[in-house]
Amino acid sequence: MTKTESTAWHQDIAHVVHPYSNLDAHSTLGPTVIARGDGCYVYDEHGKRYIEGMSGLWCASLGFSEKRLVDAATRQLNTLPYYHLFSHRSHPPGIALAQALTAVAPEGLNHVLFSSSGSEANDAAVKLIWYYNNLLGRPQKKKIISRLHGYHGVTVASGSLTGLAHVHRDFDLPLPRVLHTDCPSHYHFGLPGESEPAFTQRITDNLEQLILEEGPETVAAFIAEPVSGAGGVIVPPAGYFERVQAILKKYDILFIVDEVITGFGRTGRMFGCETYGLQPDMMTVAKGLSGAYQPISGLLLTDAIHDTLRAGSRKHGAFAHGLTYAAHPVAAAVALETLHIYRDRDIVGHVREVAPYFLEKLDALAEHPLVGQVRGVGLIAAVEITADKAARKPFEPTAGMGAWIQNRTMEYGVIVRTIAHCVALCPPLISERQHIDELFGGLSRALDDALVHVR
Numbered sequence: 001m002t003k004t005e006s007t008a009w010h011q012d013i014a015h016v017v018h019p020y021s022n023l024d025a026h027s028t029l030g031p032t033v034i035a036r037g038d039g040c041y042v043y044d045e046h047g048k049r050y051i052e053g054m055s056g057l058w059c060a061s062l063g064f065s066e067k068r069l070v071d072a073a074t075r076q077l078n079t080l081p082y083y084h085l086f087s088h089r090s091h092p093p094g095i096a097l098a099q100a101l102t103a104v105a106p107e108g109l110n111h112v113l114f115s116s117s118g119s120e121a122n123d124a125a126v127k128l129i130w131y132y133n134n135l136l137g138r139p140q141k142k143k144i145i146s147r148l149h150g151y152h153g154v155t156v157a158s159g160s161l162t163g164l165a166h167v168h169r170d171f172d173l174p175l176p177r178v179l180h181t182d183c184p185s186h187y188h189f190g191l192p193g194e195s196e197p198a199f200t201q202r203i204t205d206n207l208e209q210l211i212l213e214e215g216p217e218t219v220a221a222f223i224a225e226p227v228s229g230a231g232g233v234i235v236p237p238a239g240y241f242e243r244v245q246a247i248l249k250k251y252d253i254l255f256i257v258d259e260v261i262t263g264f265g266r267t268g269r270m271f272g273c274e275t276y277g278l279q280p281d282m283m284t285v286a287k288g289l290s291g292a293y294q295p296i297s298g299l300l301l302t303d304a305i306h307d308t309l310r311a312g313s314r315k316h317g318a319f320a321h322g323l324t325y326a327a328h329p330v331a332a333a334v335a336l337e338t339l340h341i342y343r344d345r346d347i348v349g350h351v352r353e354v355a356p357y358f359l360e361k362l363d364a365l366a367e368h369p370l371v372g373q374v375r376g377v378g379l380i381a382a383v384e385i386t387a388d389k390a391a392r393k394p395f396e397p398t399a400g401m402g403a404w405i406q407n408r409t410m411e412y413g414v415i416v417r418t419i420a421h422c423v424a425l426c427p428p429l430i431s432e433r434q435h436i437d438e439l440f441g442g443l444s445r446a447l448d449d450a451l452v453h454v455r
């Protein structure tokens with residue numbers, strides 16, 4: 001048996017179906033088995049150490065060995081390992097978390113419906129919006145506008161919201177009633193010679209046009225991530241959200257903000273809503289809510305929406321929606337402790353302190369011949385890989401450049417993620433300068449090697 005081909009390696013190939021992996025190639029490539037974590041690092045089964053430049057999947061914001069979260073989980077497991085919120089039952093960690101979360105959330109979001117994943121939270125948003133408009137006596141107002149290259153999950157409804165072709169292809173998605181509008185990336189979609197303000201005006205005009213063509217009376221909501229993550233870390237252009245929000249107000253369209261990645265400090269404020277001046281009617285959170293130590297998510301609602309749901313119960317009786325593990329007490333206890341850690345250690349302040357250094361290191365990569373653009377805010381960024389800098393042309397998918405760079409970076413002990421022609425970076429929020437140095441050190445070496453590889 002070789003070093004890489006351990007028993008676990010063989011058993012994985014035999015039995016595990018891997019999300020977002022080439023299932024055919026996996027049978028020969030096999031997995032990288034990550035066995036343990038420590039601070040900003042993880043270790044594979046052979047003991048090789050990696051700096052986790054993606055916080056796992058944009059989520060392990062407090063790193064991989066936060067004792068307070070382990071203790072919170074243990075205490076809760078010893079007290080009440082499971083209970084639920086159905087039929088007017090409740091439990092202390094669920095109540096405390098709802099209180100703490102709504103206290104830090106943008107103003108007006110005073111109610112929370114818990115579930116276990118970002119997909120479920122966005123799914124619930126779709127369902128509740130349909131329910132809401134039925135209760136308001138406008139059953140035709142049901143369409144939801146999402147954005148191309150936005151990412152909102154993979155369930156039937158949230159996968160429909162996701163604006164990525166490979167998430168839809170052969171899965172019979174998107175659902176009818178889900179529409180997609182422009183992605184706000186000037187680098188990718190600006191016309192030749194078009195300035196960024198002109199681009200912003202054009203794509204927001206397109207949004208208004210779409211609403212008018214569909215009929216505003218049929219459009220219920222618009223969903224957006226403040227900074228799109230999995231679609232390629234798209235940082236919105238100045239003035240974009242201001243104009244979008246004005247259009248939504250004009251046509252009485254609800255604004256759902258997906259803070260699954262951007263929530264809890266990622267952009268240098270508690271929420272992306274604060275960074276970009278967003279006023280959501282609904283907001284979804286997951287990932288950083290528990291530092292990813294437990295699966296938990298939330299859909300936050302305004303009083304107005306919650307009042308309508310209450311009216312629904314006057315009509316129908318019980319609110320007929322709920323998941324067995326919604327607000328799971330262990331997950332809720334861990335999430336509550338996570339919020340306390342963010343507060344006690346001023347994690348958002350820490351992000352604001354290290355972000356300029358992170359972004360300076362990022363900017364230094366902009367001159368690299370394989371880099372078309374760098375973009376970032378707070379501790380989230382992308383390095384756009386290009387085959388032709390002047391023409392902003394990506395490599396052909398068949399060149400396998402993304403995988404090549406990702407693998408070479410791993411050889412240097414750094415985990416990044418290549419998506420949509422870019423290298424995404426989203427290190428733990430506890431990262432210090434030394435971790436940022438290691439992250440960019442490994443990535444720069446891999447990019448230099450890639451240059452030799454393609455020439």
Ligand code: PLP
Pocket residue numbers: 057058116117118119120122151152153154225229230258259260261286287
């Ligand atoms: N929304 C955003 C912005 C995400 O990035 C993700 C996952 O990456 C989701 C929703 C879906 O979350 P989950 O994978 O927990 O279902």
